[in-house]
Each structure stands twice: as structure tokens, then as C-alpha cells.
Amino acid sequence: MHFVIDRDIFVQNVNHVSKAVSSRTTIPILTGIKIVADHEGVTLTGSDSDISIETFIPLEEGDRQNVEVKQEGSIVLQAKVFAEIVKKLPEQEIEIHVQDSFVTTIRSGSSVFNLNGLDPDEYPRLPVLEEDHVFRLPQKILKDIIRQTVFAVSTQETRPVLTGVNFEIEDGILTCTATDSHRLAMRKVPVEKNDDELQFSNVVIPGKSLNELSKILDENEELLDIVVTENQTLFKLKNMLFFSRLLEGKYPVTKNMIPKEAKTSFAVHTKAFLQTLERALLLSREGKNQVINLKTLGDGVVEVTAITPEIGKVTENVATQGLEGEELRISFNGKNVIDALKVVDSESIHIAFTGAMSPFVLSPTDHDQSLHLFSPVRTY
Amino acid sequence: MHFVIDRDIFVQNVNHVSKAVSSRTTIPILTGIKIVADHEGVTLTGSDSDISIETFIPLEEGDRQNVEVKQEGSIVLQAKVFAEIVKKLPEQEIEIHVQDSFVTTIRSGSSVFNLNGLDPDEYPRLPVLEEDHVFRLPQKILKDIIRQTVFAVSTQETRPVLTGVNFEIEDGILTCTATDSHRLAMRKVPVEKNDDELQFSNVVIPGKSLNELSKILDENEELLDIVVTENQTLFKLKNMLFFSRLLEGKYPVTKNMIPKEAKTSFAVHTKAFLQTLERALLLSREGKNQVINLKTLGDGVVEVTAITPEIGKVTENVATQGLEGEELRISFNGKNVIDALKVVDSESIHIAFTGAMSPFVLSPTDHDQSLHLFSPVRTY
Structure with missing residues (x-):
């Protein structure tokens, strides 16, 4: 195998397939990246047997020449050190040449690496899937x-x-x-x-x-x-x-886990509510339990509190839209609700409770394509 | 103690004094930040008994009012949780008020924290140094x-x-x-x-x-x-x-450790030489020994190599300026030389050797205000 390749596109592809390679595998050949050069281009493969990634670098794309294959062939090279080497090579052009007994020369400018490769025939084949x-x-x-x-x-x-x-x-x-x-x-x-x-x-x-x-x-x-x-x-x-x-x-x-009806519900600004919970978590996290309490007050206001007796307490009143239903006191894992609020893209969210001991639902107010469900925490 | 302070300037100062606070101290009061408010402004102190940092926030600076002190006094608050709280407070203004038995209220917008403080009289005094x-x-x-x-x-x-x-x-x-x-x-x-x-x-x-x-x-x-x-x-x-x-x-x-004379010496471009050694370290690091070898060739060229038998070998020829003196083969800890090259601000460096078994000196070519000395590594 012998080819000359553009460094930037090669680095990008080596990084992609490296994501599938685990250093903790028990199968030595899987610590490597398989490189195949043929008349169409260069194919790279990485795998940890759970994930396999195969990328293909065509000889040319549009006006740009990516690769010049001088001799077809294949090799397996240690993924970790190989990925670091190609990233640090000095010139834009990299030449890769397999010599005898799988020793592979990587040359760029005045830099010459000789790496001990592994037999590409020992690399497992990727599955061929039925595309039904x-x-x-x-x-x-x-x-x-x-x-x-x-x-x-x-x-x-x-x-x-x-x-x-x-x-x-x-x-x-x-x-x-x-x-x-x-x-x-x-x-x-x-x-x-x-x-x-x-x-x-x-x-x-x-x-x-x-x-x-x-x-x-x-x-x-x-x-x-x-x-x-x-x-x-x-x-x-x-x-x-x-x-x-x-x-x-x-x-x-x-x-069937998702409650259809609500006993208490309100809407609230996503980012403001996230920040309120993050402040509350500062205190409950110190107590290691991550519990945040929520209580409905009058006039559309809910109170968020968190307490760690040794450290102190935080209280914050939050203005909601359309608070309706029964009075409620509920406690929940603040970290879990924060995780969900962080991935909501909508400006405001709706929260629907079915009592202090039942799961509650958080969803965007502007569409019904996503939903988050939480179990409350028993605090007494 | 009772004052109202601008959040940005307070956060900055709390962060500064927090750098001196260690969570692993055996002296409980030192896990805190001491806050003193008086008629001139607010003083913050953090200490781990090795390092102490004291910052002062004056009532006003130029046109800007930083602090309004409503009642003088002092308190010690847990550094870690306090620093996180002030960073996350919702409004630009923060009110801090010490209540009975050192309980301290921190208020900003609708957010109200009550933290258990410690007795400021127990906080150690900073040394008063003779300024001779x-x-x-x-x-x-x-x-x-x-x-x-x-x-x-x-x-x-x-x-x-x-x-x-x-x-x-x-x-x-x-x-x-x-x-x-x-x-x-x-x-x-x-x-x-x-x-x-x-x-x-x-x-x-x-x-x-x-x-x-x-x-x-x-x-x-x-x-x-x-x-x-x-x-x-x-x-x-x-x-x-x-x-x-x-x-x-x-x-x-x-x-007296620094050799005055050189048996072999050359100058080289700092950044290019750094990159050459970083590439060589990729291989020697895999062998856990970080050894890089250098050999003088003819015509002002030196050869840099590193080998880890299981993985492979790297060779790179480096063009130098003014290579003179005896032929040389030397091995050194590559990581140590790389560390030094990274802090050199000059474009080129001079390296002076006094034989394969003696320390060598690396210094900028354009001034004599800095110098790095390295012991070679014995490889046989």
C-alpha cells in the first residue's frame, strides 16, 4: 500500500473513525484503525465491536485532489498514536507506505515515522445489513x-x-x-x-x-x-x-406512565425557571440530596426553596402564567429537572402536576413534540 | 453588618480571595471568606495559612458607586457556596445583611439566601510585615x-x-x-x-x-x-x-552548575524545534520514558530520533544555524525541553552542549535574561 494524501482531510477522517476505537478492548486488532487504499480512494475503519465507523476519502472531490494512490493495499495501525502523529505532521502532504512485515512509513516534510502495523486480514469484517x-x-x-x-x-x-x-x-x-x-x-x-x-x-x-x-x-x-x-x-x-x-x-x-390530566398546572419562562432551580441546587447539592421544594402561593406565584441545615436556605418566588388547580407542595430531584430544562428550545414551558406523590410532566408550550416526566421525591 | 453592592465587582473580588481558600484545611474558619464593611468600603479576606489574599472594594471609584454601607460590621461565610451563590444571583444589585447569631441574608431580586455564618472574631489576623x-x-x-x-x-x-x-x-x-x-x-x-x-x-x-x-x-x-x-x-x-x-x-x-563553555553548539528556530520534539515525544511517551535522542550530522544538520520498540520509530532532520564544535550524540528528557521551549518568547534559541554526559544550556539568541539547563539521560 502506498499513497499520498491531503493532511486536513485525512486528520478529519482519522478523528471520526477514532471515536469508535476503545483503548480498553480485549481484542488487540481493535486498538487499530484499518486503512485500505484502492483505485477509488482510501477507506478507514474503527470499531470497538459495539460501534463501528467506516469513512471513505475519494480520490478527488470537485476540483480538489484528496489522494493519489500509488499502490493498492491495506494495513492496521494503532489508533491512538497514529491519530496524534497525523495531527502533528509538519506539511500539508502526507505519504504513507507499507514496507515489509507491516512496518509502515509515514512521511511529511523532514519528519519520518516508522510504525509497526498489524495484519489487515485479521481485522473483523463489518456486518452487511438487510436494508428492509x-x-x-x-x-x-x-x-x-x-x-x-x-x-x-x-x-x-x-x-x-x-x-x-x-x-x-x-x-x-x-x-x-x-x-x-x-x-x-x-x-x-x-x-x-x-x-x-x-x-x-x-x-x-x-x-x-x-x-x-x-x-x-x-x-x-x-x-x-x-x-x-x-x-x-x-x-x-x-x-x-x-x-x-x-x-x-x-x-x-x-x-401509559404519562398522566393525561393535571390537578395543578402553570406555565413559566424556561430560562428564568432554569436559573431559579440552579440557584436552589447550590444549596441542596451541598446536602448531597439535590432536593428542591415547590409550593403554590396565591396570585399565580410559586415558591421554590431548598435547605441544607448546616449551610442555610434559599427561597425564591416565581411568577407563573395561568397557575390553576389545587394547592400543591411537592419536592423533586432538582438536577433532573435542570437537565431537562437545559435541552428545551422553547421560550416557555408548561408543568402539570397530579398531586404531591405522583409523577409530573414538563413540556414546551408551543408544540407537543417533546415531553419530560419526573417522579417526585418523598421528603417526610 | 448591612450593605448593598454591585454584583460584578463583588463577584470579581470574591473570586480573587477564593483562590486562597482551600477546602482541605483542618481549620474550619479558614473554609470561609471574611467580609468587613466599614465607612470606607468592603474588605474581603481568604486564607489557607500558606497564602492569604485581602481585597478592598471602595465605596466609589471615579463616577461609579460600588457599595452603599448601611451598617458597619463583619462576618465569615463559607467560601465555596458563597462564591457560587453571588455568581448566580439574578440582579445587578446584591444586599447582604447579617441577622442574629451570624445568620446572613443575601438578597438579589426575588432570590433570598439565608446562610449560616461564622464568628468573624475567630478569623486569624493577617501578618503585619516590616516594610524594610x-x-x-x-x-x-x-x-x-x-x-x-x-x-x-x-x-x-x-x-x-x-x-x-x-x-x-x-x-x-x-x-x-x-x-x-x-x-x-x-x-x-x-x-x-x-x-x-x-x-x-x-x-x-x-x-x-x-x-x-x-x-x-x-x-x-x-x-x-x-x-x-x-x-x-x-x-x-x-x-x-x-x-x-x-x-x-x-x-x-x-x-556554578551552569557550564561556561561549550563543546558543541547551534542555534535553531524555537517553534519549529518545539514541534519537532513534540512529534518525537509522541513515540517516546508511549514507551513511558520520554527520552529523545539528538545526533549531529554534517552540514549544520542535527537528527532527532525517538524509539519505542513495540510501536515504532521517528526520525527528523533539523536544519540549524552555526552548528560548531565536536560531533555529539546525546539523549534527554523530551518533556522537560518541550516545557522550556514553550515559555521562550524569542524567535530562535541557542543550545550549548559540553559532552554527552554533561548538562546542556538552552537560551534565547536575542538576550541573556533567561536560561534553561538540563541533565542528559544515560541510555546505555
Whole structure:
């Protein structure tokens, strides 16, 4: 294998596939990046067996020449040191040349690296997926979905299925749900499909995969194809394939958890309410319990308080819009509500309570495509 | 105590004194910030007994009113939570009012905090220093001195005196030296003095104090007074006093360590040489030893190499100016030389060797006010 490549585009692609490489793998070959050069361009692959990323650098794009392949071939190089080396090379042009017994020379300007490579034939093949179940989303929308749900997945391995986000399509609507059993985040979007009949449920994508995918996605309207199979999913971008395994197990049915009616409700400015809770959390966090209390007062005002006896107390009155229903005192995990408020893009939110001991719902006032559910905390 | 203060100026001052407060102190009162309000303004103090910082906020500055003191008095409040609270308060005006038994109300807009304070009479008094030994430096110069020396102090407590930077004045020249016994960084500047006769030596300021001081210093030409006593030093800025204890013990005499003559020497472009060593370190770091090798070739060229047998090898030829003297092969700790190159402000540096087993000197080519010394590493 022997090729000359543009440093900037190479660095970008090496960084992308590196996201899939774990240094803690028990399979030595997976600590490497597989590089294949052929008559069409250069293909890079990284994998930790949960996530696999493949990117393709074509010989040229528009007027720009990316790569000149002098001899086809392939090699596997240690991902961590290789990614650092290409980033620091002195010149715009990088020459990569595999010598005998997988030793690979990387040359740029007066800098010459010789790295011990690994046999590319030992690198596992990526799965070939049946593309029966495919739908389409703009990159930006998928990035939003991930941002607005993935923070709520469980970090505990006691119920592995809760460490992922559940994807479902019914009647042309994609519903994505994450819950750690104390809070739930849900986001809906209409999908563009290849097949109008597409329906599926219980497709649970690991939170870690979605976080890595999100770093690669751009904030643009470009559509990407999402392929779903029994135990794998594939996100197809221009010149990039992102594979993730799916989590096994039955995701809980969350639809029925969401209360339909409210006993007490109000609307409030999202950012102001977030800042109020952040101030309150300063005190409850010191007490390690993160509990914030909310009480309805008269005249559309609610009182937010937090107490840690050794340190002190904070009280703040918040003006709401349309406070109605029963009087209420409730306590909740302030950090969880803050996490949700941070991902709400709407200017104001609506909160609906069904009593001090029942879950409550937070949702934007201007659309019904997202929703957050919280269990209250018992304080007596 | 009762006053109303501008949030921005208060936050800035609370942040400054917080730098002296350690959460790991064994003296409970020192986890707090002392606040004193009197007819001149508000004084804040933080201390961890090694470093003490006192700042003063005058009632008004120019046209701007900072503080309105309604009742004089003092209090001690937990530094960590107090600093976070004032930063997050909603309005530009903050009211602070001490109630019974040291409970302190902090009010801003609709936000009301009640914090349990501590008895200000229990807060230790700051030392009153004899101002016999005083000299003056522009803030920017002191910031440069710290940046160019403090990285080289020892992090090991086996020889405590080496964890500080040694300040000496002789013939109107301040010399600051740091060494961990493998490398040494030295910076000289002429000082403006109150007293032309001022001379001192073995004033060793802890590296930690200098790092905190550096965060407070501005990049400007404003002069600050530096007071030196037997076991304390005091940096006097406008509206701020920064005290540090000095390290006990005899600082090694470093003057004689610096070789006067060279057997091999060359000059090289600082940034290009830094980048060459950073690339070489990528490989030697993987081998955990950080060793980089340098060899003189013909025609003013030196070869830089690093090897980690499991990973690979890097070779880079560097063009030098004025390479002269004996042929040389030498190995050194690459990280140490990189640290030094990063703080050199001059465009090119001169390196002077006295053989493969003797210390070598790195210095800017355009002035003689700074110098770095390194021990070589024995590789066979």
C-alpha cells in the first residue's frame, strides 16, 4: 500500500473513525484503525465491536485532489498514536507506505515515522445489513433528538436496556424515549420514509453510541438514511457509515406512565425557571440530596426553596402564567429537572402536576413534540 | 453588618480571595471568606495559612458607586457556596445583611439566601510585615517571570525547598530560579527599588503561591510593590494584598552548575524545534520514558530520533544555524525541553552542549535574561 494524501482531510477522517476505537478492548486488532487504499480512494475503519465507523476519502472531490494512490493495499495501525502523529505532521502532504512485515512509513516534510502495523486480514469484517427497514432524517433533527433524550438514559447496568434510547415508528411518527426510571425524556418527529408502511418498536440504541454519533453529525438539513435490523442499526452519511449494536431486552412501555390530566398546572419562562432551580441546587447539592421544594402561593406565584441545615436556605418566588388547580407542595430531584430544562428550545414551558406523590410532566408550550416526566421525591 | 453592592465587582473580588481558600484545611474558619464593611468600603479576606489574599472594594471609584454601607460590621461565610451563590444571583444589585447569631441574608431580586455564618472574631489576623525590604516590578514582568520559571519547580516533597522559586537581588538585578534537580529555569530582570542598596538571597516562594498570584496579575505595566521579610512575602497591588509564606531551608547554589563553555553548539528556530520534539515525544511517551535522542550530522544538520520498540520509530532532520564544535550524540528528557521551549518568547534559541554526559544550556539568541539547563539521560 502506498499513497499520498491531503493532511486536513485525512486528520478529519482519522478523528471520526477514532471515536469508535476503545483503548480498553480485549481484542488487540481493535486498538487499530484499518486503512485500505484502492483505485477509488482510501477507506478507514474503527470499531470497538459495539460501534463501528467506516469513512471513505475519494480520490478527488470537485476540483480538489484528496489522494493519489500509488499502490493498492491495506494495513492496521494503532489508533491512538497514529491519530496524534497525523495531527502533528509538519506539511500539508502526507505519504504513507507499507514496507515489509507491516512496518509502515509515514512521511511529511523532514519528519519520518516508522510504525509497526498489524495484519489487515485479521481485522473483523463489518456486518452487511438487510436494508428492509430504512427511514430518513435531516442530520440536524437527529442531533436534536439525541441531545434532548440521551441525557436521561440510565447509567446503571442493573437494567441494561435502560442505558439506551428506545426508537419506535408508528403512523409515520418516530418516537424516541429515554428513562432511568426516575425521569423520562421523550421526543417525537415525523419521518421521511422509503416505505410508507414502515413500523417498528423496541429498537434500543445504546446511549454511548448516540453520544459518539452526535459528535460526528452536522447542524445541517442534509438527510441521512437510518437502517434498522434485528440487532444492529446503521446510520448512512455521505462517505460515512456508522454502525451500532442494539440493546437486547424489552424496553418498558412508557406510554401509559404519562398522566393525561393535571390537578395543578402553570406555565413559566424556561430560562428564568432554569436559573431559579440552579440557584436552589447550590444549596441542596451541598446536602448531597439535590432536593428542591415547590409550593403554590396565591396570585399565580410559586415558591421554590431548598435547605441544607448546616449551610442555610434559599427561597425564591416565581411568577407563573395561568397557575390553576389545587394547592400543591411537592419536592423533586432538582438536577433532573435542570437537565431537562437545559435541552428545551422553547421560550416557555408548561408543568402539570397530579398531586404531591405522583409523577409530573414538563413540556414546551408551543408544540407537543417533546415531553419530560419526573417522579417526585418523598421528603417526610 | 448591612450593605448593598454591585454584583460584578463583588463577584470579581470574591473570586480573587477564593483562590486562597482551600477546602482541605483542618481549620474550619479558614473554609470561609471574611467580609468587613466599614465607612470606607468592603474588605474581603481568604486564607489557607500558606497564602492569604485581602481585597478592598471602595465605596466609589471615579463616577461609579460600588457599595452603599448601611451598617458597619463583619462576618465569615463559607467560601465555596458563597462564591457560587453571588455568581448566580439574578440582579445587578446584591444586599447582604447579617441577622442574629451570624445568620446572613443575601438578597438579589426575588432570590433570598439565608446562610449560616461564622464568628468573624475567630478569623486569624493577617501578618503585619516590616516594610524594610521592598522592590517594584511591572505586573506583566512578574507574570512573565512566573510563567518562565514555575513549571520547573519540583513536585516532590522530599526536598521541600525545591518546590519553590528562589528570588535573589544583587546589584539591582532580580534573579529567579527554579529546579527539580533534573532541569533548571532561570530568569533575570532589573528591578525598580525604593532603596538602591537592597540585596537579598534565598527568598524561596512556593510554586503554588506563584501560580495563584499569576492568575490575579494583569498583563499591564502597572507597578506592584513586593515586600520581603524573614518568612513572609507580600505583593501589593491596587486594592489587593497577596501574602505568601516562604519556604524554609537553604536553596542550592545554582550559579556554578551552569557550564561556561561549550563543546558543541547551534542555534535553531524555537517553534519549529518545539514541534519537532513534540512529534518525537509522541513515540517516546508511549514507551513511558520520554527520552529523545539528538545526533549531529554534517552540514549544520542535527537528527532527532525517538524509539519505542513495540510501536515504532521517528526520525527528523533539523536544519540549524552555526552548528560548531565536536560531533555529539546525546539523549534527554523530551518533556522537560518541550516545557522550556514553550515559555521562550524569542524567535530562535541557542543550545550549548559540553559532552554527552554533561548538562546542556538552552537560551534565547536575542538576550541573556533567561536560561534553561538540563541533565542528559544515560541510555546505555
